Amino acid sequence: MLEFVDEFLLIAVAHFFAVASPGPDFAIVLKQSIQRGRANALWTSGGVALGILVHVTYCLLGVAIILSQSPTLFNVLKYVAGAYLAYMGVQALRAKPAQGNSSSEKPVVQDTESAWQALRRGFLVNALNPKATLFFLSLFTLVISPSTPTKVQAFYGLYMAFATWVWFSFLALVLSKERVRAFFARAGHWFDRGIGVVLIALAVRVVI
Template sequence: MYWTEFLTVALVHLLAVASPGPDFAVVVRESVTRGQRSGTWMAMGVGSGILVHVGYSLLGIGLIVSQSIVLFNLFKWLAAGYLFWLGFQALRAKPMPAAASVVDGEAMEPRSARRAFTVGFITNGLNPKATLFFLSLFTVVIDPHTPLAVQAGYGVYLAFATALWFSVVAWLFSRARVRAGFARMGHWFDRVTGVVLVGLGIRLAASELT
C-alpha cells in the first residue's frame, strides 16, 4: 500500500545523500587519513544523526524551527561554528614524516570508535539544511495520513541507507592504493578539505531562512 511512497522517499534521499557536503567531506578525510575502521564508525555516526532529524520531524519540531528565525539562526550558527572548527583542524595539517610508512596505508592512528562515531553524529545532527530537507520530506513527499509507525519505518530505512552509503565511501577511500597516493600529498588533501569545510561553514552562516 505504501510502496510507491517509500520508493519516492528512497529516490529523493538517494539524490540528497549522494550530493557532496559536510558528511561526505569528513568521512572521506577520516577514511583516507585514518583508515576504513575509523571511516566506517564515522559513517555509522552520520547515519545515526539522521534519526535526530527524523525524530523531530515526526514530532513536528522541525516545523517550529523552520518557522522561527531565532531558532533557525541559533541552530545555523552552531552548525557553522562546528564546520569552522573541523575546517581549521584540517587546515593545520602538517606533512607526514619521511619515515612514515605508506605500505599498509597507515597515515595516522585510527580514532577510537566512540570519537569517530561522535564526530559523524554531530556533523549530521547539526546540519540545518538536513532539518529543512526532512521537514520537506515529511510534509510534502510523505502523506500526513500515513501511519506514524510507517513514517518511523521510513526513518529507520533512511538512517540505515545513509550509514551504508557512507560505509561504502569509507571503504573506497581507505583502499591501500588510494591512501598511499594521498599519503604523498596528505597534508595538501587535508588543507583542501579544510577549505571546503570552512567554505561550507561560511555558506551556511550566510544562508537565510526561506
C-alpha cells in the same frame, strides 16, 4: 503497506540524491577514510546514520513545525553547525607533513582516534547540518502525507538511516583501500588542507 509503496519509492529516490550529493557528510567520511583508515571511517559512517535518526525523531514529534516557524531557532542551529564545520576546517588546515613518509611507504595514520570519537564526529556533522534539517522538513511536510501512520513514517526514517549507513560505509571501504590512501599519503598534508578549505567553505555556505 502496499498503499504506501509509491510514497516510499518517492522518498527513497529523493533520499538517494540527497545523500549522494557532496556535503559535510561526504567530506568528513572522505577525510576519515584517507587520514585514519577503514575502521575509523566506518564508525564515522555509523555516526552519520545516527544523526539521521535525530532529524526523523524531531519530525515525528512535530518539532519540525516549530523549526519552520521560528527563524531565530533555525539560525541558532545554522551558526552552531557553521562553527563546528569551521573548527574542523581550521584543524585540517593546520596539518603538517608526515615525517619520513615517502611514496613507497604505506599511509601514515595521523592522530589516532577512538571508535567513540569517530562515531561522535559523524553524528555531530550530520545532526547539526541545516541542509539535512531542510531536507527532512520538506520531506515530512510536503512529500509524506499527514494521513500516513506514524509507524509507517518511522519505518521511512529507519530506512533512510540504514541507507545512509550503507552508502557511506561503501564509500569508506573504497576510499580506505591502501592504493587510494597511498595516493593521497604522498602529499597527505596538502590533502588535509584541501579538505580544511572545503569544510570552511561549507561552514560559510551553511551560515549564509
